[in-house]
Amino acid sequence: MRSNKKRIRVDYAPLNVAVSMECLTPLSPALQVYNSAIDEYEPDRSLTPSQFWPMIMANANDGSWHNQYANSILTQMKWYVDGVDITTLQDWTNLYEIDNTAGNYRGAITIKRNVLPTQTFSLHFEGVLTDPRLGTQITVKSDEIILSTEDSSEDAYSLSIGDDQIIQYNPFKDKLHLYNYKVAHGLITATSAAEAAATDENAYLRQIPVTLFKGDVAMQSGYTIKLFRVNGPNSFTELSAGSDEVVAITPTAITLDLRLVTKSDYLIKAIITDSERIAPQLQFSVNRVYQEYDCRPTNGTGINPGDIQRFDTVMCDSDGNVVECPANIIKIIWKTDSATITGQVHNEGQSTLFTIAKTGIGNRYDDDWLDIFVETEIKPMHKYAVDENGDFFTDENGNKFIFN
Numbered sequence: 068m069r070s071n072k073k074r075i076r077v078d079y080a081p082l083n084v085a086v087s088m089e090c091l092t093p094l095s096p097a098l099q100v101y102n103s104a105i106d107e108y109e110p111d112r113s114l115t116p117s118q119f120w121p122m123i124m125a126n127a128n129d130g131s132w133h134n135q136y137a138n139s140i141l142t143q144m145k146w147y148v149d150g151v152d153i154t155t156l157q158d159w160t161n162l163y164e165i166d167n168t169a170g171n172y173r174g175a176i177t178i179k180r181n182v183l184p185t186q187t188f189s190l191h192f193e194g195v196l197t198d199p200r201l202g203t204q205i206t207v208k209s210d211e212i213i214l215s216t217e218d219s220s221e222d223a224y225s226l227s228i229g230d231d232q233i234i235q236y237n238p239f240k241d242k243l244h245l246y247n248y249k250v251a252h253g254l255i256t257a258t259s260a261a262e263a264a265a266t267d268e269n270a271y272l273r274q275i276p277v278t279l280f281k282g283d284v285a286m287q288s289g290y291t292i293k294l295f296r297v298n299g300p301n302s303f304t305e306l307s308a309g310s311d312e313v314v315a316i317t318p319t320a321i322t323l324d325l326r327l328v329t330k331s332d333y334l335i336k337a338i339i340t341d342s343e344r345i346a347p348q349l350q351f352s353v354n355r356v357y358q359e360y361d362c363r364p365t366n367g368t369g370i371n372p373g374d375i376q377r378f379d380t381v382m383c384d385s386d387g388n389v390v391e392c393p394a395n396i397i398k399i400i401w402k403t404d405s406a407t408i409t410g411q412v413h414n415e416g417q418s419t420l421f422t423i424a425k426t427g428i429g430n431r432y433d434d435d436w437l438d439i440f441v442e443t444e445i446k447p448m449h450k451y452a453v454d455e456n457g458d459f460f461t462d463e464n465g466n467k468f469i470f471n
Contacts, residue, residue: 273325
């Protein structure tokens, strides 16, 4: 007699999706300059169009999603101008094109329209991602970009950052994070030279250079820099140095602690002293990258009859390299299956030492076996340690503790 069937599925982690807007034409940005004396635009989009790309990043904590750039599977793509579907606006007819190819730039829009100094347009993108692992659809929406034009009767101000407008943080490549972990666990001795050597372009401590130009001349004074978190369309929260992930804000640089960010969009504004002009501004974003990896137990020796405890340690590799101190960035839970107990949890960490009797292993041929395995996932972003009243835990120097 055949029993009833019981269907089980692979338990996939949900997708983490981040949407960031990038200008693909740095010589033809969102801001134009109009010279009324000769009736010319710089740049002239009828000759050099502007192109904006809603970069869709998708990752899963369990490493089961293999296409980090997800634009190629976008459907139901729409661009909106001031909240209205651009395909319904007659004054935009033939002045834009949307990339419908199956590549990574799918969804990008090419703008051929020049904007009058008296006009501003707010553009954003919306689309749908289908996750075939879970059979779900995810609606994605980009931040807004503002198309505007300055009259060249006055020198135009512009902001620039000496970094990508889409900053990606990969904890697997963060040598500074690894250095701090080794010092904290007594694996190495702290030295300023080793810390400096670990602070490279992949470090969590990210200094983003900021430059304000008046015309084509970099300003040295006469302005202040403000940083805002973009919460949504026309919704911003000002950030100050020492709060959240912001380490420092100066007229020439913004420093962030990327350990405290999963995905966030920011707006920089330059407030010019004694000027009523609209503050020059620039958006950028930070995204955490979830890299594929593989973890496995390494102790392949058998169990002797008199053994009371069992020791094992995990080996982890990613992108063709051994991951050093994997517990630094990966949550590792040790488990065992036996003939009588399945899914027995022992401990968390790179290594395990457990009591064999706890596993339920027997002493006969049909039950004297044990399966040892680990369940893992990439640890999330760090958070501040607070008590039940929301007060921060700090060290003797007032530095706030973070954990993940």
